[in-house]
Amino acid sequence: MAIKWLIDASYFVAAILFILGLKGMSSPVSARKGIVWAGVGMVLATVVTFLTPGMNNFALMVIAIALGGAVAWISGKKVAMTDMPQMVAIYNGMGGGAAAAIAAVEFARGEMHGTVVTLLATLGALIGAVSFSGSVVAWAKLQGVMKKAFRLPAQNAVNIVLALVTVAVGGAIVIAPTVDPLLVVAFFVLALVLGTVITLPIGGADMPVVISLFNAFTGLAVGFEGFVMGIPALIIAGIVVGAAGTLLTQLMAKAMNRPISNILFVPMAAAGGGEAVEGEQKEVGAMDAAAMMRYASKVIIVPGYGMAVAGAQHKVWEMTELLEEAGVEVVFAIHPVAGRMPGHMNVLLAEAGVPYDKIFDLEEINGDFAQADVALVIGANDVVNPSARTDKSSPIYGMPILNADLAQNVIVVKRGKGTGYSGIENALFYKDNTRLLYGSAQQAIGEVIQHVKALSV
Amino acid sequence: MDGMLALYIFMLAAFTGYEVISRVPVILHTPLMSGSNFVHGVVLVGGMIALGQAETPLEQAIGFVAVLLGAANAAGGYVVTERMLAMFKAKEKK
Numbered sequence A: 001m002a003i004k005w006l007i008d009a010s011y012f013v014a015a016i017l018f019i020l021g022l023k024g025m026s027s028p029v030s031a032r033k034g035i036v037w038a039g040v041g042m043v044l045a046t047v048v049t050f051l052t053p054g055m056n057n058f059a060l061m062v063i064a065i066a067l068g069g070a071v072a073w074i075s076g077k078k079v080a081m082t083d084m085p086q087m088v089a090i091y092n093g094m095g096g097g098a099a100a101a102i103a104a105v106e107f108a109r110g111e112m113h114g115t116v117v118t119l120l121a122t123l124g125a126l127i128g129a130v131s132f133s134g135s136v137v138a139w140a141k142l143q144g145v146m147k148k149a150f151r152l153p154a155q156n157a158v159n160i161v162l163a164l165v166t167v168a169v170g171g172a173i174v175i176a177p178t179v180d181p182l183l184v185v186a187f188f189v190l191a192l193v194l195g196t197v198i199t200l201p202i203g204g205a206d207m208p209v210v211i212s213l214f215n216a217f218t219g220l221a222v223g224f225e226g227f228v229m230g231i232p233a234l235i236i237a238g239i240v241v242g243a244a245g246t247l248l249t250q251l252m253a254k255a256m257n258r259p260i261s262n263i264l265f266v267p268m269a270a271a272g273g274g275e276a277v278e279g280e281q282k283e284v285g286a287m288d289a290a291a292m293m294r295y296a297s298k299v300i301i302v303p304g305y306g307m308a309v310a311g312a313q314h315k316v317w318e319m320t321e322l323l324e325e326a327g328v329e330v331v332f333a334i335h336p337v338a339g340r341m342p343g344h345m346n347v348l349l350a351e352a353g354v355p356y357d358k359i360f361d362l363e364e365i366n367g368d369f370a371q372a373d374v375a376l377v378i379g380a381n382d383v384v385n386p387s388a389r390t391d392k393s394s395p396i397y398g399m400p401i402l403n404a405d406l407a408q409n410v411i412v413v414k415r416g417k418g419t420g421y422s423g424i425e426n427a428l429f430y431k432d433n434t435r436l437l438y439g440s441a442q443q444a445i446g447e448v449i450q451h452v453k454a455l456s457v
Numbered sequence B: 001m002d003g004m005l006a007l008y009i010f011m012l013a014a015f016t017g018y019e020v021i022s023r024v025p026v027i028l029h030t031p032l033m034s035g036s037n038f039v040h041g042v043v044l045v046g047g048m049i050a051l052g053q054a055e056t057p058l059e060q061a062i063g064f065v066a067v068l069l070g071a072a073n074a075a076g077g078y079v080v081t082e083r084m085l086a087m088f089k090a091k092e093k094k
Helices: A002-024 A031-049 A058-078 A081-109 A115-143 A155-175 A181-199 A204-229 A232-255 A260-265 A286-294 A305-309 A313-325 A344-352 A362-371 A441-456 B003-022 B026-052 B057-086
Strands: A298-303 A329-334 A359-361 A374-378 A409-414 A434-438
Touching: A002 A031, A002 A232, A002 B003, A002 B026, A031 B026, A031 B057, A058 A081, A058 B026, A058 B057, A081 A115, A081 A181, A081 A204, A081 A305, A081 A344, A081 B026, A081 B057, A115 A155, A115 A181, A115 A204, A155 A181, A155 A260, A204 A232, A204 A260, A204 B003, A204 B026, A232 A260, A232 B003, A232 B026, A286 A374, A286 A409, A286 A434, A286 A441, A298 A313, A298 A344, A298 A362, A305 A313, A305 A344, A313 A329, A313 A344, A313 A441, A329 A344, A329 A362, A344 B026, A359 A362, A359 B026, A409 A441, A434 A441, B026 B057
Parallel strands: A298 A329, A298 A374, A329 A359, A374 A409, A409 A434
Antiparallel strands: none
């Protein structure tokens, strides 16, 4: 009994640590402590589980933990910050897979106690399996393993029919007095196919929202399986993540002005739409760009994913420091969906050493553009497209954007004349006060740095 | 477990999750997504118990997969979250 008490008490403490850990992450000051607390909770919960009376297969257990833990630990240490979204996706998918596998073991044992337990086990299995296969597809797309978005004819109808069939088979499992192995196998296959088919047509730009949604899904699946196993710590951790993930998904979708149902069912057209843009793009050299910023009193930098891909964030920070030494006020403006996940750009800038008190989000900074002498847009496109404010026919109309076009001057660092990730023309590039600095961000900013240095001597 | 009691736990946990996240600044959204991803890695515990009770080779095989995936979720989630959060620094006073 003493052992039982120790285990229960440890799970209780672990649950507290998880919640405190997540709460700690609500401020940059305590965020690091937060993840360490949650980590302590995880180790505690894992260690005491070995003491559970009546367990077998310890050798298998240790091998599985060592193998899964080591592979994930090493890959997590090595992954580049730009590849973080797909890494989170794949770890999340594994959690969903684990929840589904737990349900599968329970089905194989055939010892379900009551309809409610079977119902939640089945629901958890469905959500977990969808999260697993969906996350793997999301990973493959962001990693570039899978290049194109596949759309079946009548995609939405296929999704709905498939979902209904899967739920029907799940319902049959719940109602059946004994576990039918064939039904269970069919159910898992259907759920895995469903996750794949839902995720396949979704474009890369919408993927962060989908990853966040699957994160919430996995949380729910874990919570349900926690009920099946009778472990309150799993219920609490799972449902807390489920709720938090749902809120986070909503925040992201709102930032993109794309209802979640739109992302899942009506993928954005790859190109076209919107009024034709008139005018021409006016080029600027690195020397003039450097002079414009060196003699400005306020510069707002708008970094986009293009900057991160070019690996230019360190150069950008070097330039920022030079400008500050010359007395220019420099701040960073980050769109909620800059990068591939909300907050991804903050991570990339933090990696380069930019302090977080120089970084402002959309609501904080949008009023300041009118007072800025220069807005420097680096590798960002759709998030500064004024058509989102003005052109009702544009596919991104209504999306909140950074009002870089209101600055006195706009410098856009851009690789070439093409359109952005979504394929939409950007009216900002054609405005009278906009100058384009062509080249990779790395090389263009490098040249600007040289010229700023020359001006400061 | 008592179904009604579990329902209360579900409800309170859902509110807790919502409240905890609602005060998080945008700059921490990515680490937070990763951090919450780590927290549901506790599914590892459920996997261990499922494997511990497994008897037939089939149950053992699926249980093994559950523990393997759960451990990967927990370990990977922790490492990437910790790496990201370690980079957030306020401007150093000179």
